[in-house]
């Protein structure tokens with residue numbers, strides 16, 4: 001289940017900032033969102049994936065700026081360092097500042113629409129495609145019983 005964690009005020013809008021079901025520091029699986037996660041509907045997909053995998057939600061600085069995650073959930077040089085079994089980077093380009101906080105992850109899966117994104121060169125599994133096409137396939141596989149480790153190997157129809 002996804003919990004409401006805190007409320008922040010963004011200009012005139014008040015949004016609920018949600019964490020994943022697992023604690024970020026100890027999570028076996030982390031699903032992280034970047035600037036490619038643009039809309040509330042995009043973020044709901046990230047939340048759903050975290051929910052079915054029992055993962056924690058994290059992200060990059062743009063995700064903090066958009067109010068999807070808190071500063072405490074930001075991974076990187078000026079954020080948190082994580083070391084999960086599987087780190088799933090959604091719409092993250094892979095800046096040095098972000099990668100610093102991910103380097104100790106056992107496996108990195110990157111979903112990115114840009115085949116030249118830097119994160120793909122350091123990922124164990126790169127899925128080139130739009131997150132709106134790729135994540136529903138991952139959710140369906142996880143609901144059918146696939147573990148996060150199996151998702152690393154999962155064939156997808158992402159472009």
Ligand SMILES: Cc1cc2nc3c(=O)[nH]c(=O)nc-3n(C[C@H](O)[C@H](O)[C@H](O)COP(=O)(O)OP(=O)(O)OC[C@H]3O[C@@H](n4cnc5c(N)ncnc54)[C@H](O)[C@@H]3O)c2cc1C
Nearest residue numbers: 034035036060061076077078079091092093113114130131
């Ligand atoms: C001193 C300093 C410290 C910093 N510390 C940190 C830090 O600790 N942590 C941190 O995260 N940042 C930090 N930053 C910011 C960092 O430099 C980057 O700006 C930031 O990490 C970029 O975040 P991003 O990858 O989410 O965004 P972008 O670089 O904008 O990447 C977005 C990615 O999403 C992809 N995308 C777009 N749409 C889709 C889609 N529909 N489906 C799939 N993929 C899509 C794009 O191809 C792109 O690769 C720091 C910067 C400075 C100067």
